[in-house]
Amino acid sequence: MAAENPDVMQIMELLLTAEIFNQSPSLTENDLPPSILAHYLDFDLQGVERPIVVTSQDVKKIYGIDNAPDLLRLLPFIHVEDSGSRIGLLDFDLAAGWFGGRDTLPAMQRNPVLAHYYQKFDPNVSYIEARVANKPVRRETEGAEAKIEDLWEEGGDVQDLLKLVTIKTPEGGRDRLADLVLTEDQREEIAKAGKALEYREYLRHIGLYEIGKILFVGPPGTGKTTTARALSQWFGLPFIEVKLSMIISHYLGETSKNIDRVFVLAKKLSPCILFIDEFDFVAKTRTSDDHGAIKRAVNTLLKAVDDISLVEDGVLLIAATNYPQLLDYAAWRRFDKVMSFTLPDLVMRRKILGKILQKVHADIDLDELARLTEGSTGSDLRLVIREAVLNALLEDRKQISREDILRALDEFNRRNTDYRQNTNS
Ligand SMILES: Nc1ncnc2c1ncn2[C@@H]1O[C@H](COP(=O)(O)OP(=O)(O)OP(=O)(O)O)[C@@H](O)[C@H]1O
Ligand SMILES: [Mg+2]
Structure with a gap:
């Protein structure tokens, strides 16, 4: 041959x-x-x-x-x-x-x-x-359910912890990447994370360990949490979601222990995604002159982030923050990727509206609506459409008119302005 x-x-x-x-x-x-x-x-x-x-x-x-x-x-x-x-x-x-x-x-x-x-x-x-x-990266779902079941069988420590985190199987969430409008850069980062998962063995072999910790940065409502959750389904990996404010504030003395336990849990569920939301909580507590216990907890967290690895432990770590400016270098440098979530531009707004309205009978020109919603986030657009749908349902209509939507938009803008005035004063 x-x-x-x-x-x-x-x-x-x-x-x-x-x-x-x-x-x-x-x-x-x-x-x-x-x-x-x-x-x-x-x-x-x-x-x-x-x-x-x-x-x-x-x-x-x-x-x-x-x-x-x-x-x-x-x-x-x-x-x-x-x-x-x-x-x-x-x-x-x-x-x-x-x-x-x-x-x-x-x-x-x-x-x-x-x-x-x-x-x-x-x-x-x-x-x-x-x-x-043939094991595609995604759809590797079978083992996950059993592992999560096993967790529930475990004793006190794990039980307490399960109250502070949310765990989902890949098919358990309802967020799908297909429902999100992402930028080219975001797609590319997602593709790279997928490759890193797929080629873990190879990366280990060549000694490339600094991979698999991503920081999602962007204003509220731009899709950070939804994207992280959707990646669970996309990659076929179980998903552990932790809100930092939850594990830090509730159990002050226990905080460091909780953080360690979360990371141990992630390694047990490996391969999986560990999503830490409200990561800026680290920064807030670092700068303020707080209790020593919190400072210790923050250091525990940063060390835990350091110690976990996609290549070695099979844990893809995603953290999200609205306030990147609050994070100091010590926190930043622990992530090998920063994925920016920005306000959607005209083209993106048009696409997001298309997705939201996919199954809705609406009489509106999406280009026009996209032009009228400059400065809106994906979340804002969802809220506007929701109001329009509810307004129509008040009249038992499932057909949404242009007026329904414009009225909802108007209400939304007014409420937003009121809110801004109140919070500025
Ligand atoms: N680019 C987008 N495409 C489609 N939907 C979007 C987009 N951005 C946001 N949305 C929708 O807006 C809603 C809120 O998004 P999400 O909670 O993920 O935002 P976030 O960035 O995590 O906000 P926060 O910083 O307040 O936690 C979700 O229902 C999501 O589907
Ligand atoms: Mg969020």
């Missing part, structure tokens, strides 16, 4: 996987290997769009190989489009035969799409077994 350039073999695996997937309606996104799935998964569709098209840019993004057309030039069954950079198979049977004749059994055994095709020819390949071996 010929030894081939591993890059060529990876590209060939991708091309064949795409082609077989496109031709076989019975195969689903869950049959795709994680790296291919992560690349082609559509945030909005919550699925993979058929047909899967492969370009040199795709190859670069998935495998970091940037000279695909050159590498493939000598293979007679490959076609590279001159205009674009689309890469296709001229002759599937020839390509499949070529690939099958090389040292590719391991690929067939772990890639269900390939297995689906090659099991017809090779008794060592089984689609069902490949499905079991």
